[in-house]
Amino acid sequence: xxxxxxxxxxxxxxxxxxxxxxxxxxxxxxxxxxxxxxxxxxxxxxxxxxxxxxxxxxxxxxxxxxxxxxxxxxxxxxxxxxxxxxxxxxxxxxxxxxxxxxxxxxxxxxxxxxxxxxxxxxxxxxxxxxxxxxxxxxxxxxxxxxxxxxxxxxxxxxxxxxxxxxxxxxxxxxxxxxxxxxxxxxxxxxxxxxxxxxxxxxxxxxxxxxxxxxxxxxxxxxxxxxxxxxxxxxxxxxxxxxxxxxxxxxxxxxxxxxxxxxxxxxxxxxxxxxxxxxxxxxxxxxxxxxxxxxxxxxxxxxxxxxxxxxxxxxxxxxxxxxxxxxxxxxxxxxxxxxxxxxxxxxxxxxxxxxxxxxxxxxxxxxxxxxxxxx
Amino acid sequence: xxxxxxxxxxxxxxxxxxxxxxxxxxxxxxxxxxxxxxxxxxxxxxxxxxxxxxxxxxxxxxxxxxxxxxxxxxxxxxxxxxxxxxxxxxxxxxxxxxxxxxxxxxxxxxxxxxxxxxxxxxxxxxxxxxxxxxxxxxxxxxxxxxxxxxxxxxxxxxxxx
Amino acid sequence: xxxxxxxxxxxxxxxxxxxxxxxxxxxxxxxxxxxxxxxxxxxxxxxxxxxxxxxxxxxxxxxxxxxxxxxxxxxxxxxxxxxxxxxxxxxxxxxxxxxxxx
Numbered sequence: 001x002x003x004x005x006x007x008x009x010x011x012x013x014x015x016x017x018x019x020x021x022x023x024x025x026x027x028x029x030x031x032x033x034x035x036x037x038x039x040x041x042x043x044x045x046x047x048x049x050x051x052x053x054x055x056x057x058x059x060x061x062x063x064x065x066x067x068x069x070x071x072x073x074x075x076x077x078x079x080x081x082x083x084x085x086x087x088x089x090x091x092x093x094x095x096x097x098x099x100x101x102x103x104x105x106x107x108x109x110x111x112x113x114x115x116x117x118x119x120x121x122x123x124x125x126x127x128x129x130x131x132x133x134x135x136x137x138x139x140x141x142x143x144x145x146x147x148x149x150x151x152x153x154x155x156x157x158x159x160x161x162x163x164x165x166x167x168x169x170x171x172x173x174x175x176x177x178x179x180x181x182x183x184x185x186x187x188x189x190x191x192x193x194x195x196x197x198x199x200x201x202x203x204x205x206x207x208x209x210x211x212x213x214x215x216x217x218x219x220x221x222x223x224x225x226x227x228x229x230x231x232x233x234x235x236x237x238x239x240x241x242x243x244x245x246x247x248x249x250x251x252x253x254x255x256x257x258x259x260x261x262x263x264x265x266x267x268x269x270x271x272x273x274x275x276x277x278x279x280x281x282x283x284x285x286x287x288x289x290x291x292x293x294x295x296x297x298x299x300x301x302x303x304x305x306x307x308x309x310x311x312x313x314x315x316x317x318x319x320x321x322x323x324x325x326x327x328x329x330x331x332x333x334x335x336x337x338x339x340x341x342x343x344x345x346x347x348x349x350x351x352x353x354x355x356x357x358x359x360x361x362x363x364x365x366x367x368x369x370x371x372x373x374x
Numbered sequence: 375x376x377x378x379x380x381x382x383x384x385x386x387x388x389x390x391x392x393x394x395x396x397x398x399x400x401x402x403x404x405x406x407x408x409x410x411x412x413x414x415x416x417x418x419x420x421x422x423x424x425x426x427x428x429x430x431x432x433x434x435x436x437x438x439x440x441x442x443x444x445x446x447x448x449x450x451x452x453x454x455x456x457x458x459x460x461x462x463x464x465x466x467x468x469x470x471x472x473x474x475x476x477x478x479x480x481x482x483x484x485x486x487x488x489x490x491x492x493x494x495x496x497x498x499x500x501x502x503x504x505x506x507x508x509x510x511x512x513x514x515x516x517x518x519x520x521x522x523x524x525x526x527x528x529x530x531x532x533x534x535x
Numbered sequence: 536x537x538x539x540x541x542x543x544x545x546x547x548x549x550x551x552x553x554x555x556x557x558x559x560x561x562x563x564x565x566x567x568x569x570x571x572x573x574x575x576x577x578x579x580x581x582x583x584x585x586x587x588x589x590x591x592x593x594x595x596x597x598x599x600x601x602x603x604x605x606x607x608x609x610x611x612x613x614x615x616x617x618x619x620x621x622x623x624x625x626x627x628x629x630x631x632x633x634x635x636x637x
Binding site: 050051052053054055056060061063066173174187188189192193194195196197198199200201202203204206208305342343344345346347348349 | 376377378379380381382406407408409410411412413414415417418430431432451452453454455456472473486487488489490491508510526527
């Protein structure tokens with residue numbers, strides 16, 4: 001049995017961007033369906049026990065878990081929003097229909113506008129035995145530890161000193177796990193220095209200019225061999241050292257999950273600053289497919305605060321285009337864009353700004369390099 | 375160097391520490407926030423408007439030492455847990471703490487420096503964990519004067535464990 | 536190993552249930568995923584790679600990768616990291632590539 005559901009707006013992904021997008025559009029009157037793969041809304045927010053940065057007006061100082069809870073409640077209270085959990089969007093078809101597997105059935109959803117907020121997947125890193133159980137993505141560690149209250153191990157080596165690596169290290173310490181070291185290939189710490197200082201003063205060493213050469217163990221991690229890197233990130237032979245651990249946590253970056261966007265033939269651009277292939281879009285997050293918007297990490301890897309603002313901007317514009325006009329839509333959209341600009345204005349966002357300059361405007365529109373695969 | 379190790383240098387610290395005269399007057403906040411990141415809750419937390427309003431949210435916080443009373447309201451507001459209050463008149467330090475078990479008043483615990491090394495025993499003299507702090511407790515400790523600008527974390531129990 | 540006390544989080548675990556893994560009875564809590572329950576029980580190797588028979592465990596735990604596929608109630612290729620565990624579920628290590636079932 002294949003069911004066809006009609007709606008105004010389909011939001012794919014119920015993380016921070018998807019939630020704010022759905023809420024914004026629904027508040028303007030649009031009928032919204034959120035399709036979420038997991039069994040609850042919130043995306044990665046539901047694992048973030050730390051207080052968020054950003055503007056106090058945009059929930060800074062609030063823990064991620066509490067932001068997720070607040071948004072989820074708000075969504076549950078809106079009759080305009082229907083949430084399908086444990087539902088996976090499978091494909092986008094030429095007749096502008098999205099197929100979704102839900103409760104062991106294949107459904108079709110036809111929406112006037114679609115916002116793709118599918119988030120990101122973790123990057124893998126090349127080293128010997130990297131497939132050994134005990135080598136986990138940072139998100140997996142957060143899932144086990146912060147959602148289910150299960151310790152991933154007793155001694156952890158963290159690979160990557162970006163915000164995720166530093167924050168997850170702190171969360172491991174809070175759960176009572178020993179963090180043996182944070183390993184960073186670059187010559188400097190990647191994340192916010194306050195996060196680095198926070199784990200350093202608890203006694204976690206941060207090795208910059210180091211990488212993992214191999215994971216040691218037969219059927220499970222027993223440690224890692226780390227090695228010093230030269231300026232060009234080449235391993236320096238003879239500098240290996242062994243660190244005993246039962247877990248190697250990889251926090252080496254995220255890649256936007258864009259398969260649906262590619263399939264929908266949205267023009268894409270490879271932008272390393274944003275984590276990989278991302279869709280070309282305008283200031284309202286509209287892609288080159290007139291029906292489709294993007295928001296959050298699927299548009300480029302950034303903090304959740306930015307994702308939530310992007311969701312609002314896309315949701316507002318989508319609602320307007322569907323026909324839910326409101327007097328204040330223009331000023332509201334301007335305000336949101338201004339907030340987002342302010343957030344990205346600092347030196348820490350230099351790369352984001354550089355990346356964003358590559359995905360806007362007609363000059364950049366290249367042919368979807370996956371088009372031939374369709 | 376801070377960007378390599380996570381440990382602020384003395385130059386870094388000097389830029390956020392008031393002069394000796396002010397230190398000797400009474401408690402004052404030390405905001406160990408050294409890079410420009412988009413964040414402003416500390417400004418809203420200060421009841422005395424001692425933290426300057428951010429003209430750009432990415433600015434580093436700027437504290438007016440003459441207005442700061444050392445009340446410590448800002449400590450738990452900082453998402454980076456980077457704010458401490460030192461009091462040279464009473465040899466006290468207040469710091470944020472998000473670990474279990476929480477120490478109790480009178481406990482002797484270990485004082486850790488910015489590199490995580492235990493450098494002295496300290497006495498817990500106050501534990502503030504109100505609901506509004508949302509699980510970031512503020513612990514005040516008494517310790518030798520020479521460690522007031524050194525100790526930045528505490529460890530309950532065996533320091534070598 | 537389960538966390539009982541946490542400085543920030545309260546774990547409101549669901550009802551205690553049991554399920555089967557390789558003929559063994561495993562304890563779990565309602566609401567958690569199969570992979571999480573197995574992990575808590577100390578089972579961290581979930582399958583073997585097809586070609587070289589190398590051990591495989593969790594990797595992403597959010598349903599992106601294929602590292603946690605197992606056969607659940609006879610259905611192959613179940614992403615155990617996003618599938619909730621249920622009373623009396625039969626979870627098996629997957630062998631081969633799985634068959635299409637009716």
